[in-house]
Amino acid sequence: MEKINIFAHMQEMETQLEGMRNTLADWKQTVKELMEANQQLSLENEQLRRILKREAPLEVEQRLAETQTQLPSGEGQGEVVGEGYDNLARLYHEGFHICNVYFGHLRTEGDCLFCLSFLNK
């Protein structure tokens, strides 16, 4: 009776360990995929920032400054005019975010309200 209980218990533990090993394997795979995606996004981000800096250096500095200081939108953005504005508008229509929130990322889900409100100023 006692022996049977012990064996049943060990059997149960073995099953649990097997399950944990499978879960750990899944997590390792997920982390690996996330790290690869992160690496790819970092490279893409770096490349896009280089392009933006070349296309609209003043706007990039202004955007970065705003991102760092977390200014509420609607303040201090009235002077975006002329060539810089055209460059940003073109980048937006080429599929990139130009808003504070996702600046420099590819737009993957159609129009962005943050970008549009910036363009409509």
Ligand SMILES: [Zn+2]
């Ligand atoms: Zn956006």
